[in-house]
Structure formats: C-alpha cells, structure tokens
Amino acid sequence: MRCMTVTLLWTLLPYSALAQKSTAPPVPPAPIRSGPPAQVALEVRDYRVNNEDRIVCELTEFLSIPNVATDTPNIQRNAARLVEMLEARGIEAHLLPIAGRGPVVFGKLLTPEATRTVIFYAHYDGQPVDPSSWTDGRPFEPELRTNAIEAGGKRIDLPQAAPGHPALYSDDWRIYARSASDDKSPIVMLLAALDALRAKNIPLAVNLKVIFEGEEEAGSPNLERTLELHKNLLAGDVLITADGPVHQSGKPLVFFGNRGVFGLEITAYGPVRALHSGHYGNWAPNPALEVSRLLASMKDENGRVLIDGYYDDVPPLSASEKKALAQMPDNDADLERELGIAKPDGGGKKLVELLQEPSLNIRGMRSAYVGPQSQNVVPDKAEASLDVRMVKGEEPEKKFQQIVAFIRKRGFYVINHEPTMDERRQHARIAQVVYEGGYVAARTPMDLPVSRKVVEIVEGAAGPAVKMPMLGGSAPMYIFENLGLPVIGVPIVNHDNHQHSSDENVRLGNLWRGMEIYAALLAGLSW
C-alpha cells in the first residue's frame, strides 16, 4: 500500500499557534462554535471527509515501522516518528529514555484558561509477530482491504485523490498491519482530532498531556520507574487510556479499570536429547505428556482454576458494579455464533461476569514438531506459555507462587534454570518455571464526577455507550492510579481486530467515530 500524501499540510500552521500561550504570531480569531459533543462531532466529520487521505497516510506510514518492543532500533524509530508527529501539531515533546528499549514519548499542549489537565495514554509497541501466519505475510506493510478477511475482504490499492476531489473511503474498509488496532490507531486519531478542532476553530477545554509507551506488550517493565523519574511532568486530573476495543455490539465503550496481568513459561524435561521413539518409546519419559498432565490438572471441566487459593483474594462485586454488569448488552449468543463456539467455559456465567474474575490461560505450547516437520522422537522438552489476569486486590507474585506451589504438589521439582545432569538424574519430574513479571489491576469508581462526564460526552458524540466496570484486558493503569489519577478507558477500535494475533486490523468507520469522540472530549471535558 503506497501512501500518496507526502506533504503534511498541517505543518503549515502549527497547532500551537492556536492553542498554546504564545506572544507571536497573533492568536487566530475566536472560535465560532464550541457547542455540545454532537455539534463537535459533526464539525469533525466535516473536516474528516475531506482529509481521509491524509489521516490514512499518517497511520499507514506509522504502521510501516516495525514495533516489537525488543527490536531496539525499530522501536526507537517509532518514538522518533512520534516526536515528529507531535511537534507537527505544536505539541511540546520529550523522550523519557529507557536503556535499550523504546522511550516513553511524553507530550504537552497547554490551553489558555483551562483548569483541568487530561493525560492521554496509548502504547506504540505491538505484540510479537510470526509473518508466516499472516495472510499477506507482511505485518509491517499495511494493506487496505474492502472488509475483514473472514468476510471476504479483498486487497485494494489506496484510492486516488485529485485536487478538490478527496478520495472515497468506505467505513467497512480495513487496514491490516500489526498495531493497526493495538495501539497505534488511537494515537493517530487523537492527533487527527486535534487537527480537526484547529481547522474548525474549536478550542480545547483542557490541557492535554500524552504518554505513549513503547513496551506495553512486553509487560511495561520500565514504565513505573521511568514515570517516577519524571513525576514533575505528570500533574493532571484524569487519565484517558485508549487501549482496547469497543464493545462487541459495536457500541462505544467506556471502562473504569483493567485486569492485572503476568506471564510465565513452564518447561518440562525428558531425556537430555530427543530420542528415537522406536528405540526408546515406552521407556523414556515424555515431557509433552508431563506438560499435558500438568496443564490438564489446573482447571476443571468448566474452566474453573483448581489451584489452591486462586480465588481467595477476589473481592465481591459491589452493588453498583453488579448493576453496571447487568445493564451491559448480553450479546454472548452472537459472539458464540461469530466465533464458532458451541459451549463457552464458565459454567453458565456471562462473558462480562467472567472478565471480573482472575483467569489462567494457555497462550502457547510447544514440543518438538508437528505435521510435515514431525520427527519420530521422544522430545527432550516441552514448553507451555501461560498468562494470568488478575482483578483488583490480587498480587502477581503471590499468584505466581500459588501456581509454583501447585506444580510442586503435582510432583515436579521446580527450578528457574536449565536442569543440570545431576538434577535430571535425581528428579523424575522437573519443571523450569519462569516468572515474566507483570502488574496489578486498576479500578476507578464509576460514579466520580469525571467518570460521569466522560460517559456523557462519549454518548453525546457517538450515542449510547456500554459502561464496563473493568476491562478484561490489561494495561499498567495502576501506575496512574497510584499517582492519584482516575483512570478511564475510551477505546475506539473494532472488537474483531485480531488483536495480539496474526491479521491484526482496524475498521475505518471505527477510526472516524473514535476521532469524533476524542475531539468531543478535548473540546468539552470539564467537571
């Protein structure tokens, strides 16, 4: 997909000329309108239909920079690009460095007369990729399609614009690339919202700060420490996080918390080298079987975790949370149909209820080879990769220790290194269990004035929204909570975005509505 718009027109007039206190050049004429959210949304739409080329161009160029957190040169290129994108809007930008990783990109845009400061959080790194499992094989070469691949979407070129005749985009078209949804689009839409407000002379109601993180998908191991070092930059009144999809019903979503998360890797060991399965099968213990037994023992038939104490720290839902859950649309049957699920886990509970509980998920499993690559061996090891989600009140390290204790109880000698020959000879079952780190959940009361106001604006701009006490997904929002900030989630991307997997995508219609929502928040948030 080639991007045809090479001149970033907005750079001709920095946003700061409008929004920042400045001595020169003269402030432009007063805004003609600063109406309610619906009015802002309409103005932004009018701007957008004439600038879709430019917005899509900025997004696809950004998506072309590979962004796996551990790919140091590229992740730093992403950060440098973000600084350019911010500065093009007259936003003061700073890199908060992290050795060997992508820095935190911080930006600040002051608004005359504003008393409230909104901090907008998103992340610019993406999950690891396996190009061979992508339909187009190139996760960092964005492709435009007429619809979702599973709905028969075909690859198309970018439409061509002519002077005075903007190219025509359809809302159902999708851009395919790693981080198309998670989480680069919200960044680009926030900046597009600023451009639209400027173009329509609509002033911001708040000071804006942005925090764009470069290792969220790697577990945010350095974010807390990095922000601690730059605490002076972080004064604010609310944190808006853009990370996550909208509700599966297609309605806008506002959420008030995230589950915590940590990852762990379990490796079981067989013979010191893979053995011919004819000459040693029946005799050499098979580590794939050992891992299977272990994993199978962790949950009951309904997916309930059988590890001792696993649910002990889960607080009961409050009355208001129960009410919010009851009010959420129940589209589980639609989801089951869409996803080809005959019987979900959970013993009859609804999806939204299950997301308010801790989880234990096998995210991957590997031993030797399968399919055409399979070799007739007893493998030397078998690996399982797990992720755990936690609710408010649960501590990652305590939960990890519960899992380790369970593995020990199952007869494994648990170590955190490759076993030595002596260890292999002494212990019939050995598991290397590696804790990858993680963080706790976050939760903001749904009845704070700012919580109510965010909902009011989102609904004013985009219609009835789904209000969710806590999102099932994770982001390190506890850090901002610890800074005393309410944390409210306003995601914009489609739910069927293949987030974290191959063929990640974003639907254009979601981008456009998200841009309107963000503009309405920037123009109208006060409480």
Place this chain on the structure above:
Amino acid sequence: MRCMTVTLLWTLLPYSALAQKSTAPPVPPAPIRSGPPAQVALEVRDYRVNNEDRIVCELTEFLSIPNVATDTPNIQRNAARLVEMLEARGIEAHLLPIAGRGPVVFGKLLTPEATRTVIFYAHYDGQPVDPSSWTDGRPFEPELRTNAIEAGGKRIDLPQAAPGHPALYSDDWRIYARSASDDKSPIVMLLAALDALRAKNIPLAVNLKVIFEGEEEAGSPNLERTLELHKNLLAGDVLITADGPVHQSGKPLVFFGNRGVFGLEITAYGPVRALHSGHYGNWAPNPALEVSRLLASMKDENGRVLIDGYYDDVPPLSASEKKALAQMPDNDADLERELGIAKPDGGGKKLVELLQEPSLNIRGMRSAYVGPQSQNVVPDKAEASLDVRMVKGEEPEKKFQQIVAFIRKRGFYVINHEPTMDERRQHARIAQVVYEGGYVAARTPMDLPVSRKVVEIVEGAAGPAVKMPMLGGSAPMYIFENLGLPVIGVPIVNHDNHQHSSDENVRLGNLWRGMEIYAALLAGLSW
C-alpha cells in the same frame, strides 16, 4: 568440510572384473585367502587404514545431497548418485520409479558359483530437518568433530593426506549430518567392504542384491507396490537390513524383527480466530487445554496406554524370545545416567522388554507461540503429533480406530477435515484426526540356520554380539517377510547418534567395524 579425494580410484578396476561372470577382461588371480570372519576383518582393516580418506569422502559427498523424501529434486539426485556409486563397483543398477518421489535403487552383483543370494536393504532418505536446531545450522553440510558434541567434540577440518601417507583419522571422531547414521552410512560401508574384498582378492560367497529406498522416513507408502511390480528382481534367500543402531553397550547387534509403525495428527479447535486472552479468557474454550486433557488421559502414571483394547492383540513372548531378552545386557542404569532419566516409564520393566510391546508416543505438540514469541491469546487450535509402534499381530488401521474411538469417548466430535462453522457451532469439542499410514511389524525366527550363521559371522568378525528378537524401531520389513525372506538386522552405527533429531552423527569407529562385519558376511555367508 571439503572433500579432498576427487578421483574415485576403484573405478580403474570395476568390481565386476573380479566378481561377475564375464568373458573379458581376464579374471584376476585366484584369491590368496578366504578364511574365517576374523581373518576377513583383519584384511579389510588393512585396506581401510590406507583408504579412510576415500571412504569418508564418498560418505560426506553423499551426505551433502539433501534427502528429505518430499524434496523431489534432491531425493532424485540422491538416487542418481547411488547409481553412480553402484556402477563404479560394476554392480548392475536399476531405478524402480515412484511418481514424484525418490525411486527404489536396485542393484545386482552375481558371484560365480554362489548358490545363495543376499538382499541388502537400506534407505537413503532422512527425517525432516529444522536447521535452526542444529548446532552448526547446516544438516546437509557434513562436519567432522573430534567427539560427540555433548562430550565436547570440536569441529575440525578433514585431515590432509599426502602420497604414501594416508591421513590419520581417530575412531572417536564423528561426522555430523542428516542421515550420517540413518541410513546413508551403512550403504557407503557396504560398498567400501566390497572395495576392500576386491583389493584383497577375497571372493564373495553369495550373490548380492541391494534395495535402497527413498521414502522410509515418510512411512514407505510406495515400497510394497513398487517391489510388487518388480518381483522378478527379488529372488533371494535372506534380507539383511542395515537400519538402526548397535546396542547401547557398544556391542554389535543382530536383530530379527522390527516393530510396525504409523503416525497420526490430532488437531483440537478453539474459537475460529485466536482471541485476546484478556477480553475472552475464562470464556473462550482453550484448545491447548483440550489437547492436554486428551493426551493426559491416554496413559497412566507408568506410561501404560489406557485406550480400550490397546494390548489385546499382543502375543505372549515365546520361551526362546524370553530367553534372548534375558540374555541381553542390562545396561538400563547406564542409559538412565547417560540420558539424565531419574525414573523410566514402564513400571519397572527393562527397556528391552518394553520394546516388545506396542507404544504410543507424543512426538510433537504445538499451539500458538511460546517464549519471546508468545502472544497473549486464546489460541484457535492446538496440534499433537503421535507415533504408534506395533508388535507382530497388530494391524495399524485397527489400532488407529481404537485411538479414534477413545477420542470420541472423551467427548470429541472426530472429523478428518478442518471443521466448518456449523460444526464449530454444534460441537463443544472437535478433533481433526488424520491417519498418516504405516505398516505392520516383522519377525524372523532366531533359530533358523541362516539366523544362526549371521550371528556366527558377526561374532567371528567383531566379537560377542547382542541378539534381539525385535528392534524397537521400525522398517517395512514385513514386505520382504511376505516375499518369504527371513529378515535379519545387522546395524552398525553408534546408539547415541541423535537419529531422527537434530545433530545426527556417526562415529568413525562404528563405520570401520561395520565395514568389517559386512565384508565378513559377504565373504562367508553360507548355510
């Protein structure tokens, strides 16, 4: 590793000049000696120490041709090379073609006055390779090492020969390459044995036929049919198979059967696409967990298979088989130490006993990603690859159906295709189970005259041998059994050869002894 010997000297005097009925050129002088196996072995050794360069060169050049059965162009290059190698010895060679695969390479060398015909079987294809898991990363670029890698063996160049001063090789050196052991070395050693006999004027006692197969590691799907079409070529008195390692004690091995084998692939399905584990974990069924539960249910704690009827067709061991097993060296404790196994499966039975039973082995397992590539998803599918070994009397298809019935009993809807959306919506547990084909076991009585004679010669040439009723490994020897041929295994390669896995290797000392054994058989076999 560069091979320095480019001229194949033996081509100066075709073996046929010595061994085949021929009118011209004149037959060389009568042999000076055709003594007992020990004497032949000494003569062969004398030849070998002056020709190690040439032998290693022929082997490494052969190993340089990639030989995965499904790699059609390369597997056919292997066959063409084999024809050259046979014809260089004056052996009449034919390709018995198989569409799209490597042909069966057939060779025939008649011996004046001989009444017995020995058919020598080996295969020239190798198991699939994953170069990234090889220490040197290049399974088809043979490397010489001073010892096994796990014993600290270092890579070295081939030693340089000078006129009159053969290069010096050490018995403990090893050649690393796919099929270094399984199964190209025995082919090269048989031909080197012929060269040595010719050079020492020792006549063959038998007519020799060779059958070199090109898809043994792919399950020999075409061998039976191909040989059936060329039955006229196959008249003979005994089949010697070279496939397999010697006993773990290091002693020579003679075996009298092979287990049968088949493979199967099981795929369990979750949601139609991998889902974000935060937004859907606890609710979306996890196929990795399903597969784990299934695999865990297949065996008890001692590795005994729990599938209904799994051991029903196993015949009891005969008195002579029991006696042979009892006489085999019990080096299980050494093996456990070497392989780092604290407690073998089998409930206390010895390895050799367990190899006389059917097995069920998980040869591989895969779902989504692990380690640095792991993604926080509920995977869309999980695969397990299994191989099954069978004893005499068991039928692959019947055994496969036992497994399918077991999977059904565990609640799976069993199919042989990717599930449709309707099937996904109807069935909570779905398993695609694919039968890869296979074949039955073979078994030759240990007390036939030819059985006794082979043992006598092997022991005469190389000292006390281990006699094994049936090898744990598989080869399609049932085909020859059905042709009325006794099948006797005389393997030569080291047991710790990483057969089927990465870093496959062969120890030079084993090659040299194997060459002496094969020469002694060719020179002395009569019964």
